[in-house]
Amino acid sequence: MAIPRAAKTQRRTRIxxxxxxxxxxxxxxVFSSSGFRGSTIDQxxxxxGMSKPNLLYYFRTxxxxxxxLIDRVLFTWLEPLRAFDAExxxxxxxxxxxxxxxxxxxDFPRESRLFANEILQGAPHIEDELKGPLxxxxxxxxxxxxxxxxxxxxAACDPYHLIFSIWATTQHYADFDVQVRAVLGQxxxxxxxxxxxxxxxxxxxxxxxxxxxx
Amino acid sequence: MAIPRAAKTQRRTRIxxxxxxxxxxxxxxVFSSSGFRGSTIDQxxxxxGMSKPNLLYYFRTxxxxxxxLIDRVLFTWLEPLRAFDAExxxxxxxxxxxxxxxxxxxDFPRESRLFANEILQGAPHIEDELKGPLxxxxxxxxxxxxxxxxxxxxAACDPYHLIFSIWATTQHYADFDVQVRAVLGQxxxxxxxxxxxxxxxxxxxxxxxxxxxx
DNA sequence: GTAATGTTTTACCAATCGGTCAAATTATCG
DNA sequence: CGATAATTTGACCGATTGGTAAAACATTAC
Numbered sequence: 001m002a003i004p005r006a007a008k009t010q011r012r013t014r015i016x017x018x019x020x021x022x023x024x025x026x027x028x029x030v031f032s033s034s035g036f037r038g039s040t041i042d043q044x045x046x047x048x049g050m051s052k053p054n055l056l057y058y059f060r061t062x063x064x065x066x067x068x069l070i071d072r073v074l075f076t077w078l079e080p081l082r083a084f085d086a087e088x089x090x091x092x093x094x095x096x097x098x099x100x101x102x103x104x105x106x107d108f109p110r111e112s113r114l115f116a117n118e119i120l121q122g123a124p125h126i127e128d129e130l131k132g133p134l135x136x137x138x139x140x141x142x143x144x145x146x147x148x149x150x151x152x153x154x155a156a157c158d159p160y161h162l163i164f165s166i167w168a169t170t171q172h173y174a175d176f177d178v179q180v181r182a183v184l185g186q187x188x189x190x191x192x193x194x195x196x197x198x199x200x201x202x203x204x205x206x207x208x209x210x211x212x213x214x
Numbered sequence: 215m216a217i218p219r220a221a222k223t224q225r226r227t228r229i230x231x232x233x234x235x236x237x238x239x240x241x242x243x244v245f246s247s248s249g250f251r252g253s254t255i256d257q258x259x260x261x262x263g264m265s266k267p268n269l270l271y272y273f274r275t276x277x278x279x280x281x282x283l284i285d286r287v288l289f290t291w292l293e294p295l296r297a298f299d300a301e302x303x304x305x306x307x308x309x310x311x312x313x314x315x316x317x318x319x320x321d322f323p324r325e326s327r328l329f330a331n332e333i334l335q336g337a338p339h340i341e342d343e344l345k346g347p348l349x350x351x352x353x354x355x356x357x358x359x360x361x362x363x364x365x366x367x368x369a370a371c372d373p374y375h376l377i378f379s380i381w382a383t384t385q386h387y388a389d390f391d392v393q394v395r396a397v398l399g400q401x402x403x404x405x406x407x408x409x410x411x412x413x414x415x416x417x418x419x420x421x422x423x424x425x426x427x428x
Numbered sequence: 429g430t431a432a433t434g435t436t437t438t439a440c441c442a443a444t445c446g447g448t449c450a451a452a453t454t455a456t457c458g
Numbered sequence: 459c460g461a462t463a464a465t466t467t468g469a470c471c472g473a474t475t476g477g478t479a480a481a482a483c484a485t486t487a488c
Binding site for chain 3: 013015040041042052053056060061062
């Protein structure tokens with residue numbers, strides 16, 4: 001008889017690891033392009049190449065898949081912000097933060113869209129994470145930025161809105177990819193658009209945050 | 215007997231106008247917070263305070279409601295960009311564009327989220343509009359910006375990514391509202407956040423686009 | 429008023445939704 | 459090998475999905 005799923009964490013089979021990975025991979029595709037409510041277990045099962053009951057053997061509910069996916073993404077997603085170093089050179093830190101966020105938008109667009117879908121729809125599953133760990137991390141880094149401004153290393157500015165604007169501009173290239181491609185047109189929409197974006201954003205932020213502005 | 219719905223455009227009843235308006239208003243609520251696939255006709259009918267068959271008397275399909283909603287929003291959404299004036303003062307034009315986009319994010323967040331949901335999910339219903347009218351409008355305004363740069367009125371920069379970045383930063387306050395509120399916390403999340411955002415963005419862009427940077 | 433038109437409701441449909449169950453199958457271990 | 463545990467399947471469930479048919483009801487035009 002099958003072990004009840006609650007006790008499964010004790011030792012994980014090779015098959016378990018493989019299948020769970022395949023399910024999460026498929027679910028990332030589906031959830032990121034249809035949102036939670038718009039996705040169905042059948043779609044995920046199809047994409048993972050297995051039957052629905054088989055999928056439900058590994059994850060009890062649709063919510064369980066989504067939850068695990070979101071938890072994973074949330075962690076890796078904040079990695080660049082965590083790397084923000086108070087001891088480093090402000091210009092270099094901000095520049096490298098922008099570059100890393102842009103690389104993530106380029107290399108992990110599905111993860112970005114999964115997250116965007118969740119927030120757009122009111123973040124029903126992760127409000128606590130936003131108000132807790134995320135807020136604390138941003139508060140900490142905002143203080144770093146404020147200290148840089150006080151020390152005269154960058155222009156005085158609202159650190160929260162600075163962070164928001166970097167999030168917005170970089171993730172835009174993942175979340176609004178279709179629009180970006182449509183506007184740039186076929187010729188200009190090659191992967192070069194990420195380099196162009198990086199150049200533009202670095203220019204904008206380096207000049208915009210330079211000391212001694214009105 | 216009821217007139218076939220295809221012929222209804224001839225003359226519109228008072229009741230027709232009222233009900234259609236109520237349906238679109240309700241649908242804006244529902245679609246903007248659940249996306250197209252995640253929304254149901256029942257939800258919209260409930261929100262509009264009428265029965266499902268009654269709603270379907272005015273709009274034949276779910277798609278028809280969504281389509282009309284998107285068409286409306288798309289038009290008003292581009293109004294600020296259309297107002298971009300080649301003859302005006304570059305700094306003032308950009309500043310006022312940012313301000314207007316920010317006001318729209320504040321006053322019409324549902325419209326912004328409807329649009330974001332659509333793009334996020336691959337823009338299945340409006341790809342043509344993006345590649346056609348939208349691209350043309352952006353192309354035109356990009357040329358204006360390039361001319362300003364050539365005339366030495368603003369720093370040389372990629373006009374497309376400039377526009378993208380303004381879209382991203384302003385719409386962020388509508389689309390990612392939950393996250394913005396969560397991070398700012400209860401005290402700072404009053405409506406003042408839009409003024410803070412405006413101040414930050416104007417500072418960023420005015421300094422960032424100033425002539426004579428590296 | 430009455431006839432034609434416009435609107436709303438009730439009852440319903442097939443398809444799909446998330447999820448369960450027991451039986452059949454396969455892998456693992458001694 | 460045999461036994462035991464892990465995995466997969468097919469058949470199924472009640473609820474919900476988008477949408478229809480027809481009749482009841484309301485409104486308008488004459």
